[in-house]
């Protein structure tokens with residue numbers, strides 16, 4: 269059975285950890301951290317995302333939609349992330365213990381257009 273890119277629940281073990289780590293890097297490099305803070309704990313421009321793993325109001329499909337289409341004040345990332353990257357971002361956001369991105373404590377990269 270082939271895994272769909274967005275089916276992060278089907279990922280397990282090492283693969284899941286890899287996806288979480290990749291997501292941590294994307295979160296920083298795609299500009300998410302610019303608004304949501306390093307580690308997604310909230311910033312001046314975006315809400316705290318640390319409650320997401322337990323938030324039933326935010327299933328993966330809805331998070332996917334938010335990332336691809338944006339929201340009221342959040343820009344859409346449809347043009348700048350691939351399906352795999354969305355899956356990795358979600359794996360990261362939904363991780364019980366979010367890994368820190370491997371390098372740097374430097375300031376987060378702003379998103380395109382910010």
Ligand code: HEC
Nearest residue numbers: 298299300303313314315331334339340341342345357379
């Ligand atoms: C320009 C600032 C900005 C950037 C960049 C940004 N966000 Fe957001 N995000 C927001 C704001 C503001 C909200 C609150 C709802 C809205 O206005 O859309 C939000 C909401 C969310 C939500 C829904 C959670 C909730 O409680 O509302 C998720 C999930 C999310 N962002 C993930 C991401 C991810 C992943 C990225 C990077 C690909 C990202 N955001 C980049 C500003 C941003």
